[in-house]
Amino acid sequence: MISFLQKIKMLIQQHDLLPKVLSILLAVILWANLQNSQIEEITYHIYPEIKNLSQDLIILEDIQKIRITFRGKKEYIKSINVSNIKLYIDLTRPDIGKKHEYLIRVQSNELLNNIEYFLEKEKLELTICKIKNKVVPVQPVIIGEPSPQYKKGTVIVEPPLIQISGADIIVDTIKSLKTYPLNIDKEIQTLHVPVHVNIKDYSKIFISPDTVMLTIPITSVTNLVSLTMPIEIRNQRNDFKYILKHKKVVVYIKKSLMNIELNENVLVAYVNGVIDANDQEVIKLPIFVEKKVKAPFEIFTYEPAETEVYISHEE
Secondary structure: OHHHHHHHHHHHHHHOOHHHHHHHHHHHHHHHHHHHHOEEEEEEEEOOEEEOOOOOEEEOOOOOOEEEEEEEEHHHHOOOOHHHOOEEEEOOOOOEOOEEEEEOEEOOOHHHHHOEEEEOOOEEEEEEEEEEEEEEEEEOOEEOOOOOOEEEOOOEEEOOEEEEEEEHHHHOOOOOEEEOOEEOOOOOOOEEEEEEEOOOOOOOEEEEOOEEEEEEOEEEHHHEEEEEEEEEEEOOOOOEEEEEOOOEEEEEEEOOOOOOOOOOOOEEEEEEOOOOOOOOEEEEEEOEEEEOOOOOOOEEEEEOOEEEEEEEEOO
């Protein structure tokens, strides 16, 4: 090793290389300094953290990532990573019930003291709403028809009511929720099927339970008898005139071992006339069929299930 160093020393002295070696060393040092003093940029997309939002409030919008660009000396830029950069929005005093712009803040640390940073936007527009709970009915959506010579009965939903929770301005608009469609095409027997409740058209809504059990009675028409009933209008408003598109309903009843005479004295079909309507308006009303007396027979289904009603003001 010593011999090698001595040879290098002799070589430098013989060829007067010392100034050249020093120049090379200085050039390397200068290059390293220049590299470290170069100005560079780096960009990240980061979700801002929501701070101090009360538990009885909810943000209507989905929070999107915010682009942030850092600019500074290379030695500092190399030290940046996503884990040590925090964006946040302070919602200590939100403006409830309407859109409002909230400042996007950058959590300061020692690293940021040596570099510049730029946000793609300084504020984020958010709607802060109160959380509301509500119980609504579930409407089954059934598509298709049973096999010929078979009838579908009144669908049973279990549970018939579910709880919804979410932003009050959305919850207030929901009167009921529907299931995803269930196809019963060509079926010949009663079905018991779990089906998810459909909330895809609603933002930030949570439901419990999210699945209901549907019972779809299906039976041969040979097991049924039918009775055609007139449709009454109950609780009519005195200032309205009602004209029903369907004046009668066909009721299907499961045959009973008991000899019961089926007529208009044991059943009643009606629509409810207590409604809000404008002058000369056509609306749809559900038809209700009920027993008038206690009798050991079962109403299997009836058609139609609803009727159009032409409403006009009495003159």
